[in-house]
Amino acid sequence: MRIIGLTQRLLSEQLRDKWTLALLAPILILTLFYFAFDSEEPAAILGTVNLEPSVIDTIETQAIAVTELDSMDASLLTDERLDGIAEKKGDKVTLTLLNDNISIARKLELVVNQTYQKKAQITVIDDMKAKFRDLTETLNQFPFSPTRKIEFDEPKQTDITTHYVYGDQHTTLFHTFAPLLIGFFVFMFAFLPAGMGFLKERTTGTLERMLTTPIRRHEIVLGYVLGFGLLAIIQTIIIVLYAVYVLKLGPSESVGSVIIINIVIAFMALSFGLLLSTFARSEFQMMQFISIVIVPQIFLSGLFPLARWIQWLTYMSPLYYAGNALKSVMYKRLPLGDVTLELIVLFLFAALFIILNIVALKKYRNL
Numbered sequence: 261m262r263i264i265g266l267t268q269r270l271l272s273e274q275l276r277d278k279w280t281l282a283l284l285a286p287i288l289i290l291t292l293f294y295f296a297f298d299s300e301e302p303a304a305i306l307g308t309v310n311l312e313p314s315v316i317d318t319i320e321t322q323a324i325a326v327t328e329l330d331s332m333d334a335s336l337l338t339d340e341r342l343d344g345i346a347e348k349k350g351d352k353v354t355l356t357l358l359n360d361n362i363s364i365a366r367k368l369e370l371v372v373n374q375t376y377q378k379k380a381q382i383t384v385i386d387d388m389k390a391k392f393r394d395l396t397e398t399l400n401q402f403p404f405s406p407t408r409k410i411e412f413d414e415p416k417q418t419d420i421t422t423h424y425v426y427g428d429q430h431t432t433l434f435h436t437f438a439p440l441l442i443g444f445f446v447f448m449f450a451f452l453p454a455g456m457g458f459l460k461e462r463t464t465g466t467l468e469r470m471l472t473t474p475i476r477r478h479e480i481v482l483g484y485v486l487g488f489g490l491l492a493i494i495q496t497i498i499i500v501l502y503a504v505y506v507l508k509l510g511p512s513e514s515v516g517s518v519i520i521i522n523i524v525i526a527f528m529a530l531s532f533g534l535l536l537s538t539f540a541r542s543e544f545q546m547m548q549f550i551s552i553v554i555v556p557q558i559f560l561s562g563l564f565p566l567a568r569w570i571q572w573l574t575y576m577s578p579l580y581y582a583g584n585a586l587k588s589v590m591y592k593r594l595p596l597g598d599v600t601l602e603l604i605v606l607f608l609f610a611a612l613f614i615i616l617n618i619v620a621l622k623k624y625r626n627l
Contacts (some may be wrong), residue, residue, distance in 0.1 A: 455533030
C-alpha cells in the first residue's frame with residue numbers, strides 16, 4: 261500500500277504540472293522526421309539549356325524538376341533558385357552544380373551522365389537496325405554477299421563537363437553540414453550552463469535574496485548574460501580553433517569571421533537559456549524544454565531537407581540563421597558582410613529573449 265501511495269503522489273504531482281504536456285515532444289520530433297524523410301516533392305531543380313526533349317523527359321522521371329532556360333544564367337545558382345544548370349552546345353554538355361547539398365549535386369551529376377549514356381546506347385542500336393535493313397535490301401538485289409562493305413560507326417558519345425559553384429568533386433556530405441554542427445554545439449554548450457545555472461540560483465533561493473536588495477531586474481539579467489557570456493566566449497574560441505585548425509572544417513583565413521558568428525550564437529543561446537529557466541521549476545522541466553524547444557530546431561536549422569511547403573517554419577528558428585551564416589562563411593567561403601542579415605536577426609533574437617526574461621522576473625518582485 262505504501263508503494264501504491266507513493267506512486268499516486270508522484271502521478272498527481274506530474275499531472276498537476278502544466279509543463280507535463282512537454283512529454284508530447286516525441287510526437288513533434290517524429291512529425292519532423294516524417295516531413296524530412298518522407299517527402300514526395302522533387303529532390304532537386306535542374307535548369308536546362310538546349311537539352312533534347314527526350315533527355316528532359318528521362319531526367320524528370322528521376323524526381324527532378326526541370327526548368328528550361330533560354331541561356332545560361334549563373335545568378336539562378338548563386339541565388340539558390342536552381343540546384344544545377346545543364347547546357348548543351350554541339351556534342352558537349354556543361355553541367356554546373358550549386359553543390360550546396362552534396363546528395364542533390366551527386367544525384368544530378370549521376371542522372372545527367374546516365375541519361376546521355378543511355379541515349380548513346382539507344383543510338384547505337386538504332387544505327388545497327390538501319391545497317392541491317394540496308395544489308396537486307398542489298399542482298400535482295402544482288403546474288404552475292406556484300407557484308408564486307410558494311411561498317412558500323414562508333415557510338416557517338418556526348419562529352420559532359422562538370423563545374424561546381426561551391427566545393428569540388430572531392431567535397432563530402434560532412435563538409436556541408438559540419439558548420440551547422442559547430443553552431444549547434446556552441447548553442448547547446450552556452451544554453452545548458454546558463455539555463456541550469458540560473459535555475460540553480462532560483463531553487464537555492466539566491467535569486468530571491470538578490471531581489472530583496474535594490475538591484476533591478478534588468479541588472480540581474482544583464483549581469484548573468486555577461487557572466488555566462490565571458491565563459492561562452494572562451495569556450496567558443498576553443499571549439500572554433502579546434503574545428504578549423506585541427507579538423508580542417510573551414511578555411512583558416514575565415515577563422516575570425518567564424519569566431520564572431522559563433523560568439524553571437526553563444527550570446528543568443530545563453531539569453532534563451534536564461535529565459536526558459538525562468539519558467540522551469542526543476543531540472544526535469546528544463547530537460548523537457550530541451551526536448552520540445554531545442555531538438556526541433558535541429559530539423560529547422562537546415563541539417564535535414566524538409567518538404568518545401570513546411571520550410572517556412574525554419575524562419576522562426578534561431579538555429580536556421582546561425583547555420584546559414586556559418587555555412588556561408590565556412591563552406592561557401594563568403595565574406596562576413598554577406599551574412600549581415602543573419603547576424604542582425606540573431607541579435608534581435610537575443611534582445612527579445614533578454615527583454616522577455618526581464619518581464620518574466622516581475623513575478624518574483626514588482627519593481
